[in-house]
Amino acid sequence: xxxxxxxxxxxxxxxxxxxxxxxxxxxxxxxxxxxxxxxxxxxxxxxxxxxxxxxxxxxxxxxxxxxxxxxxxxxxxxxxxxxxxxxxxxxxxxxxxxxxxxxxxxxxxxxxxxxxxxxxxxxxxxxxxxxxxxxxxxxxxxxxxxxxxxxxxxxxxxxxxxxxxxxxxxxxxxxxxxxxxxxxxxxxxxxxxxxxxxxxxxxxxxxxxxxxxxxxxxxxxxxxxxxxxxxxxxxxxxxxxxxxxxxxxxxxxxxxxxxxxxxxxxxxxxxxxxxxxxxxxxxxxxxxxxxxxxxxxxxxxxxxxxxxxxxxxxxxxxxxxxxxxxxxxxxxxxxxxxxxxxxxxxxxxxxxxxxxxxxxxxxxxxxxxxxxxxxxxxxxxxxxxxxxxxxxxxxxxxxxxxxxxxxxxxxxxxxxxxxxxxxxxxxxxxxxxxxxxxxxxxxxxxxxxxxxxxxxxxxxxxxxxxxxxxxxxxxxxxxxxxxxxxxxxxxxxxxxxxxxxxxxxxxx
Numbered sequence: 001x002x003x004x005x006x007x008x009x010x011x012x013x014x015x016x017x018x019x020x021x022x023x024x025x026x027x028x029x030x031x032x033x034x035x036x037x038x039x040x041x042x043x044x045x046x047x048x049x050x051x052x053x054x055x056x057x058x059x060x061x062x063x064x065x066x067x068x069x070x071x072x073x074x075x076x077x078x079x080x081x082x083x084x085x086x087x088x089x090x091x092x093x094x095x096x097x098x099x100x101x102x103x104x105x106x107x108x109x110x111x112x113x114x115x116x117x118x119x120x121x122x123x124x125x126x127x128x129x130x131x132x133x134x135x136x137x138x139x140x141x142x143x144x145x146x147x148x149x150x151x152x153x154x155x156x157x158x159x160x161x162x163x164x165x166x167x168x169x170x171x172x173x174x175x176x177x178x179x180x181x182x183x184x185x186x187x188x189x190x191x192x193x194x195x196x197x198x199x200x201x202x203x204x205x206x207x208x209x210x211x212x213x214x215x216x217x218x219x220x221x222x223x224x225x226x227x228x229x230x231x232x233x234x235x236x237x238x239x240x241x242x243x244x245x246x247x248x249x250x251x252x253x254x255x256x257x258x259x260x261x262x263x264x265x266x267x268x269x270x271x272x273x274x275x276x277x278x279x280x281x282x283x284x285x286x287x288x289x290x291x292x293x294x295x296x297x298x299x300x301x302x303x304x305x306x307x308x309x310x311x312x313x314x315x316x317x318x319x320x321x322x323x324x325x326x327x328x329x330x331x332x333x334x335x336x337x338x339x340x341x342x343x344x345x346x347x348x349x350x351x352x353x354x355x356x357x358x359x360x361x362x363x364x365x366x367x368x369x370x371x372x373x374x375x376x377x378x379x380x381x382x383x384x385x386x387x388x389x390x391x392x393x394x395x396x397x398x399x400x401x402x403x404x405x406x407x408x409x410x411x412x413x414x415x416x417x418x419x420x421x422x423x424x425x426x427x428x429x430x431x432x433x434x435x436x437x438x439x440x441x442x443x444x445x446x447x448x449x450x451x452x453x454x455x456x457x458x459x460x461x462x463x464x465x466x467x468x469x470x471x472x473x474x475x476x477x478x479x480x481x482x483x484x485x486x487x488x489x490x491x492x493x494x495x496x497x498x499x500x501x502x503x504x505x506x507x508x
Contacts, residue, residue, distance in 0.1 A: 044093040046139030051115050055097050058107035060145055063096040072096050073140055075125045075132055076188075079472060080381040082441045093137030094120070096176050100145030102229065102259040109257065109294075112139055112500055120502050121253040123164055123196050126188035128384070129470025131252045131441050133198060136503045143195065146259060152178055157265045158218050163195025174316050178263040183210025183300075184464075187365060192346065195258045199466065201250035203427075203466035205364070207420045208293075209300035209326065212265065214249045214273045218264050222248050222256035225496040234262065247491070252468055253498035253502040255495050257291035269327035273337055275349035276356035278319030282306045283395040285320045286418060286426070290391045292324070293421050297339045299326040303360070308415040309431070314359050322348065323356050346389075379436045381445055385452055389461030390425040394418075401430055404451035410436035410444045420465060456480075469506045477507030 047055075061258045063069060070089045073096070074080065083089070099105050112119045118138035125132050134140050152174075153159075159174060167189035172178045185204040186192060196202070198220065203212045210216070210270045219233030233245035248256055265434035279285035285304040292302065304322045311317030324340045326333045344350075389397050398416055405414030412433040420427040430452060434444045456463060463473050463480050478485045485507070492499070492508050499508075 007243075034194050036290040044135075045118055046093050046137060047095050047117060047139065051111065051117060052095065054111050054115075055108060055139070057094075058111060058474070059097045059099050061098040061103050063098070069094055069096055069140070070465055072142070073122060073125065073132070073134060075127050075130065077128050077130045077133075077470070077472065078381060078445060079130055079442075080133065084447060086439075086442070094134040094140045095138075096122070096140045096142050096253055098142045098145055100147075102146070102223065105141070105143070105146075105223045105257055105259055106227045106229060108139065108141060109223055109225065112497070113226045116498055116500070117447055118503050121199070121257050123193040124166060124188070124191050125193040126196065127200060127468065127470060129468050129472040131468055131470030131502075131505055133167070133471065138500075141257065143257070143259070144193070146195070149173060150260065157267075158262055159265055160260060160262045161194055162260055163193060163198075165194050166190065167192050167194065167197070174265060175268060178265070181268050182196055182216055182263055183266055184213060184216060194261055198249050198261055199252055200468040201466060203420055205303075205419070206300040206327075208298055208302050208422075209328070212420075214246060216263050217245065217249060217261060219245065219262040220248070221260040222258055222259055224256050225470075225498065225500050229259075230256070233367055235447075250468070252470065252505050254492060254506050254508060255501065257501070269329075271330040271333055272300075272325065272327035273333055273353075274323065274325035274357035275337055275341055275344070275353035276324070276351040277344040278310075278316065278351055279304075279322060279348045280319070282320045282416075284347055285322050286391070286394055286398070288322060288348060289418060289421050289426060291343045292340045293423050295339055295343065297324075297336045297343075299324045299336055299340060301325040302329075302340075302358075302418075302421045304418040306402075306415050306417065306488070308413060309417050314356060315364050316351075319349070321351065321356065323353075325353075327356050361369050378433055379438045380434070381436070381441050382431070382433045383445070383448075384467075385430040385432060385449065386419065386465045386467055387430075387456050387461055387463060388420075388425055388427045389456070389459060393459045393461060394426060394428060397455060397461060398428055400455045400459075401428075401452045404455050405430070405432050405448055408434070408444065408447045408451055410434045410440070411448065429465075454455065471505065474505065474507040478496055 052062060097108055099108060118136040120132060120134040120140050122132045122140050122142050123144055144163035144164040148162045150160040161170060183206050185206055186202050197213045198217055201214055222230050222232060224230060232248060289302055289304055302324055305313055306320055307317055309317055310321040314321050326336050402414040402416060405411055412435050414432060416428050416430045418426050419429040432448045434448060436444045457479050464475055469477060
């Protein structure tokens with residue numbers, strides 16, 4: 001059963017400082033030998049003294065020390081880790097500009113526009129794709145100072161908040177003040193900001209109940225490349241042309257800078273239950289998940305683990321574990337789980353749902369980038385790849401991606417779990433683990449990603465479900481989007497003709 005304590009603690013945040021970005025320390029675990037960086041710029045922009053003076057007058061603070069800039073732009077992407085521990089930090093030419101208001105963001109952008117200086121927005125830096133790395137130098141715009149709660153519409157259940165508020169502060173505040181939750185629980189929730197969630201189209205671990213972040217945004221304010229401020233959305237539904245709000249959600253700072261967001265909230269759940277089943281094959285578990293979703297079930301968590309991850313997560317390596325957990329009002333939860341119980345019982349083996357759920361709360365971060373069960377050496381590399389496809393293609397995609405990862409020399413294991421489900425398809429969350437000579441880490445990493453994405457593109461599935469594109473998926477974007485990629489280029493050129501906003505990301 002999902003306890004009220006679990007709901008109130010946000011499914012635990014781990015050992016993080018509340019409301020602050022964390023600082024990964026790569027050298028302690030990944031070696032430090034020469035290698036090639038993942039990011040290059042033919043002519044990175046160096047901000048001149050006159051521009052620095054203008055920025056200092058317009059913003060809260062400007063940081064120019066190379067060491068502080070490197071520490072203040074480090075993220076959680078494996079590519080960053082490999083490059084930095086090989087002697088190639090990502091940000092030797094940038095400066096960090098701290099702001100604390102929308103007006104300051106506008107002022108900085110007007111300076112950048114006039115001086116033709118690139119700007120990369122930065123906040124919690126929890127991303128795993130290199131989306132916030134300032135590979136063209138210039139200005140790193142730190143928006144963590146945009147940390148205020150603006151208003152709450154109790155009747156409509158809409159909260160307005162600035163973009164730099166950290167996820168743990170946000171959720172704890174709306175629970176304590178308003179008795180509300182957004183239901184958004186990404187694994188990075190304590191080290192990421194609400195604006196970052198929107199910029200990268202994030203998803204939480206209970207998205208089957210509450211939706212992805214694009215379902216949660218009611219409206220927002222965005223500063224454009226020339227410093228203009230636009231207000232978008234602010235309607236439950238509309239028929240006034242294309243949805244401009246959604247154009248900016250997921251744009252990863254390439255089209256504009258999000259400064260305020262208005263979110264739709266939910267009442268705190270009062271009841272919860274969990275069941276679990278084991279399946280002989282991963283495909284069999286996928287079929288059960290499909291039936292649950294297409295017969296009207298919408299459990300908060302519908303997570304299926306293959307045999308390897310079932311062993312890591314639950315100590316059950318001989319089955320494929322499916323956890324079904326829900327929360328809300330008693331009538332709805334019981335009805336939804338009755339549907340899931342009926343479907344799973346026809347082909348699966350009943351497990352102890354309460355025990356599986358509690359184990360999941362304690363160990364769900366062990367899968368993916370964990371070295372659990374593997375010998376860790378200076379050449380060990382781990383990463384995760386999440387994608388989404390239709391139910392009809394998912395069994396083949398699972399088998400072929402795991403096979404493709406395992407075929408790359410140096411791979412220790414490829415595995416996957418289904419993490420987010422819909423009526424028409426689901427997200428598969430793959431794990432890649434390799435152990436090679438330290439100097440070969442970058443080559444193994446790119447080969448593994450190339451092999452996996454060849455399968456995804458061939459099946460016409462979608463490259464990412466919630467991690468986004470950044471630098472990591474940039475090489476695959478044009479092949480994936482096809483003729484649509486030209487439309488993206490056109491939008492970028494219209495809104496940011498100088499290519500100042502986060503250049504090099506989204507494959508642009």
